[in-house]
Structures are given as C-alpha cells and as structure tokens.
Amino acid sequence: MNSVKRTLIFTFAAVWCFCFASLPSSAARETQFPPKVLILNSYHPGFSWSDDEEAEVIEQLKHLPSIDIPVEYLDAKRYPRESDQLQIKTFLAEKYLGEKIDLVIALDDAAVELVTKFHTDFFPETPVVFAGITSFNKYSAFGRKNITGILETQDIKNTVDMILRFHPDTREIVGISDATVGGLSGYSVILLNTYTTDSSGISPNTSRWSPSCARPRKWNPWAVWPEGWPMILTT
Numbered sequence: 001m002n003s004v005k006r007t008l009i010f011t012f013a014a015v016w017c018f019c020f021a022s023l024p025s026s027a028a029r030e031t032q033f034p035p036k037v038l039i040l041n042s043y044h045p046g047f048s049w050s051d052d053e054e055a056e057v058i059e060q061l062k063h064l065p066s067i068d069i070p071v072e073y074l075d076a077k078r079y080p081r082e083s084d085q086l087q088i089k090t091f092l093a094e095k096y097l098g099e100k101i102d103l104v105i106a107l108d109d110a111a112v113e114l115v116t117k118f119h120t121d122f123f124p125e126t127p128v129v130f131a132g133i134t135s136f137n138k139y140s141a142f143g144r145k146n147i148t149g150i151l152e153t154q155d156i157k158n159t160v161d162m163i164l165r166f167h168p169d170t171r172e173i174v175g176i177s178d179a180t181v182g183g184l185s186g187y188s189v190i191l192l193n194t195y196t197t198d199s200s201g202i203s204p205n206t207s208r209w210s211p212s213c214a215r216p217r218k219w220n221p222w223a224v225w226p227e228g229w230p231m232i233l234t235t
Contacts, residue, residue, distance in 0.1 A: 035103070039057055040114065041111065074088055074114065085110070092122070116140075130150075174232070
C-alpha cells in the first residue's frame with residue numbers, strides 16, 4: 001500500500017466520524033441533502049502528489065450518498081506569497097458566502113494554514129479534516145476548533161544516521177526545498193532534527209539550507225554544492 005493511500009485511509013476514518021456525528025435526523029436529511037464537502041487542494045492540477053491525494057479523497061467520498069464535492073486549487077507552488085493567500089481567502093469567502101459547507105478537507109500545508117489562520121471568517125463553524133502536513137503545532141496556535149487529521153512525519157534523524165553510515169566522512173548536509181508553506185515546514189523539521197554527535201560533527205552550524213528555490217528550471221544543485229555534501233530534499 002503506497003504512502004498516499006495509507007495516509008488517506010486513516011484520514012477518511014476521521015471523515016466518516018465527522019460526517020455521521022453531524023448528520024441530522026432522517027426527516028431533516030430529506031431537505032438538507034446532498035451534503036457538501038469542500039476539498040482545498042494546496043497546489044494545482046497536474047502536480048502528481050496532490051493529484052493522487054485528491055483522487056483518493058474523491059474515491060473514498062463516493063461511498064457517501066448523493067454528496068457534492070467542489071474542489072478549490074490554491075496554486076501555492078506558483079503563488080506562495082502571503083498576499084496571494086489573502087486574495088484566495090477573500091475570493092473563496094465571497095464565492096461560498098451563504099452556502100452551507102458540511103465538511104472542509106484541507107490537503108497539505110497551504111490549505112491547512114488557510115483554514116486555521118483565517119478561521120474566524122472562513123467557514124468558522126465547519127469541521128475540518130486535514131492530510132499531508134508534517135506538523136500541526138504552528139496551526140493549533142490560531143485556535144480553530146473542530147479540526148482533526150493525519151500527520152505525514154519525516155524521519156530526518158534516521159535519514160541523517162543512514163547518510164553517516166554510508167558516508168562517514170560527511171561534515172556538511174544540505175537541505176533543499178522550495179519557498180512554499182510546505183517547503184518551509186520541511187525546513188523547520190530539518191532544523192529541529194539536525195544534531196551534533198561526537199562521531200559525526202553534524203550540527204545546525206554545519207547543515208545548510210538552500211534559500212528560496214525560485215530557480216531557473218534548469219538550475220542544477222549538483223553544480224552549486226561541493227562534492228561530498230549529501231542533500232536532503234523535503235518537497
């Protein structure tokens with residue numbers, strides 16, 4: 001079973017719990033159905049990771065009767081700035097003004113940040129299920145209620161240990177990602193898990209993080225970093 005399916009199966013156990021816990025009586029359902037589940041996809045159609053996530057979400061939701069599943073793309077890989085996020089929030093809030101959304105499914109960091117950071121005016125009473133993020137700590141501080149999901153953990157420490165086993169002379173490790181919310185999340189995971197040991201000498205001071213990777217398409221990191229520096233790609 002691949003990681004996308006495994007993550008989403010557990011996530012949709014939570015979806016079913018949310019849906020059935022909030023279903024009205026049979027008489028009320030006759031006038032309120034079909035329920036509407038809004039999927040917030042952090043990226044764009046054609047991005048294979050989020051395409052697979054979205055397809056699996058929709059496949060699982062088809063088991064619910066007569067469900068309406070609108071999908072909104074945040075395009076965060078191409079437009080990662082905070083000003084872009086504000087414009088998307090305003091657009092979606094106006095688009096769905098007055099509509100009842102029964103559940104929001106937030107896929108990956110940009111979508112989770114959107115529904116938590118702006119929770120007071122972005123479906124404030126609607127339950128949220130998330131998937132595809134590495135940590136919820138930074139989002140919990142925003143105070144959104146009625147939210148649950150599954151974390152996608154990155155085992156940075158064991159990755160570094162494996163690098164050192166195969167390359168014991170390593171003194172510097174480079175982390176590379178992009179400047180999206182998800183990329184910055186990967187950056188924070190590396191900072192938290194990079195450590196010093198007597199044998200390796202690896203420390204935060206000798207681990208380098210690539211700046212915003214808004215690079216030309218043919219940018220070659222192997223031509224930039226000296227030979228012998230392992231790289232960890234986080235996004």
